[in-house]
Amino acid sequence: MLADVDVSRPDGTRSHVTEVVSGFARAGRAVELVARGTDPRLAGVRFHRADAGRGRVARILGMNRTALGVLLRSRARTRTLYYRYDAGLVATVLVARLLGYRAVGEMNNVMFGADYADRDPGLRGRLVDALKVGAMRVAARHTAAFVAVTDRIKDILVREYGTPAERVHVLRNGVNVERFRVWDRAEAIARAGLDPECRYVVFVGLLASWVDLPTILRAFARVAATRPDVRLVLVGDGPQAPYADELARELGVAELVVRPGFVTDRDLVSAYTGAATVCVIAYDGAILSRIGVSPMKLTEYFAAGRAVVGTDLEGATQMIRESGGGVSVPAEPAAVADALGELLDDLARADALGRAGRRAAEEQFSWASVVGRTLHLLDGAAR
Numbered sequence: 001m002l003a004d005v006d007v008s009r010p011d012g013t014r015s016h017v018t019e020v021v022s023g024f025a026r027a028g029r030a031v032e033l034v035a036r037g038t039d040p041r042l043a044g045v046r047f048h049r050a051d052a053g054r055g056r057v058a059r060i061l062g063m064n065r066t067a068l069g070v071l072l073r074s075r076a077r078t079r080t081l082y083y084r085y086d087a088g089l090v091a092t093v094l095v096a097r098l099l100g101y102r103a104v105g106e107m108n109n110v111m112f113g114a115d116y117a118d119r120d121p122g123l124r125g126r127l128v129d130a131l132k133v134g135a136m137r138v139a140a141r142h143t144a145a146f147v148a149v150t151d152r153i154k155d156i157l158v159r160e161y162g163t164p165a166e167r168v169h170v171l172r173n174g175v176n177v178e179r180f181r182v183w184d185r186a187e188a189i190a191r192a193g194l195d196p197e198c199r200y201v202v203f204v205g206l207l208a209s210w211v212d213l214p215t216i217l218r219a220f221a222r223v224a225a226t227r228p229d230v231r232l233v234l235v236g237d238g239p240q241a242p243y244a245d246e247l248a249r250e251l252g253v254a255e256l257v258v259r260p261g262f263v264t265d266r267d268l269v270s271a272y273t274g275a276a277t278v279c280v281i282a283y284d285g286a287i288l289s290r291i292g293v294s295p296m297k298l299t300e301y302f303a304a305g306r307a308v309v310g311t312d313l314e315g316a317t318q319m320i321r322e323s324g325g326g327v328s329v330p331a332e333p334a335a336v337a338d339a340l341g342e343l344l345d346d347l348a349r350a351d352a353l354g355r356a357g358r359r360a361a362e363e364q365f366s367w368a369s370v371v372g373r374t375l376h377l378l379d380g381a382a383r
Helices: 012-026 055-073 087-098 123-142 151-161 185-191 213-226 241-250 266-274 296-303 316-323 333-345 347-365 367-382
Strands: 002-006 031-036 045-049 080-084 102-107 145-148 168-170 199-204 230-235 257-261 278-281 307-311 326-329
Touching: 002 012, 002 055, 002 087, 012 031, 012 045, 012 296, 012 367, 031 055, 045 055, 055 087, 080 087, 080 367, 087 102, 087 123, 123 151, 145 151, 145 367, 151 168, 185 266, 199 213, 199 266, 199 296, 199 333, 213 230, 213 241, 213 333, 230 266, 241 257, 266 296, 278 296, 278 333, 296 307, 296 316, 296 347, 307 316, 307 333, 307 347, 316 326, 316 347, 326 333, 326 347, 333 347, 347 367
Parallel strands: 002 031, 002 080, 031 045, 080 102, 102 145, 145 168, 199 230, 199 278, 230 257, 278 307, 307 326
Antiparallel strands: none
16 A cells, blocks of 8 residues: 555544555455555554655655555565555556556545635646646546545546546545444543533544634534533644634633644543534535545544534535434534534433444444455456
8 A cells, every 4th residue: 555644643644544554454465555654563564664855845756766666576466556646646656557556546635626726826836736637637547446535526536537437436434443432421521531510512633724613613602602511622733723712712712612632642532532422523615515525533423422513515414414423504603503502402312313323333434344345446456
């Protein structure tokens, strides 16, 4: 597997990569992982650290150089390259094809192209975007199959890049159902160091521009106005963290918002999730509606057996409704506040939704299930 990812950083991207390659190894496959960072020491996985250097160009050169060396040495043992798509890795895909490998690509986003609204409008931005579009067209011609994490990404690959629909398979992101277990709520609150006299609305994730923090915080302020024992826990950090803190102060709820920051201990993240009465998820549709979402945080909420309130967005809405693990509402503070308030006041209903989400996590979203379906694609590509 080839992934331009730092596997020493304990975030969602790292979790995705390590869960997939560990699943491949548990299935008895010989796995070579080319990535950045330190060796994650995964059973059955041989790690090759890419010399990333400094800067984007040096990183691309280091990734490709290391990957090509592994491909040359591994020809006797394997004929399949599984890669997490990045425009900078297309050179390796081309050489892999020349060496007789079949390539299977994993598409987690398509943040480029004619209708990508968040790109740099300047000359440099247009040039970079054109290069990314060209790289995607090359990859589409030389990749035997794609794993897309949303239906919208599949639509883009088929419509804009001419990829045959039968070669693109939608597999949503998964969850480690052992790590994200169903906690006793009181035990989880104690493990997370929270006040046992309060009820908690929990968000876990990167505080980035595509997260609809204004809706989350404004909705919470409405809830807190009539429920003084409710607290909002924002687990994570990111470029929008200062804005979140400022908005909480403006809304008069800063003392009711718990901000533990970026938590490296995944078991502690699980405890924060388990402490919730309700978990919340909200995205900026202006940025993400084009590609949809398949949030790992959502599958983790499900696995923890906690009810979810989410704002309407392609991908997340379907996951919530099909799982029965929560409610999806318009991206408006009043609608989110009403949904949160109803579940905070009706713990029996909240926990019933949580149990439905847990069943969905075990049956649909476990990494074992995702990896099993991915291996089926790899075997088909090899044939």
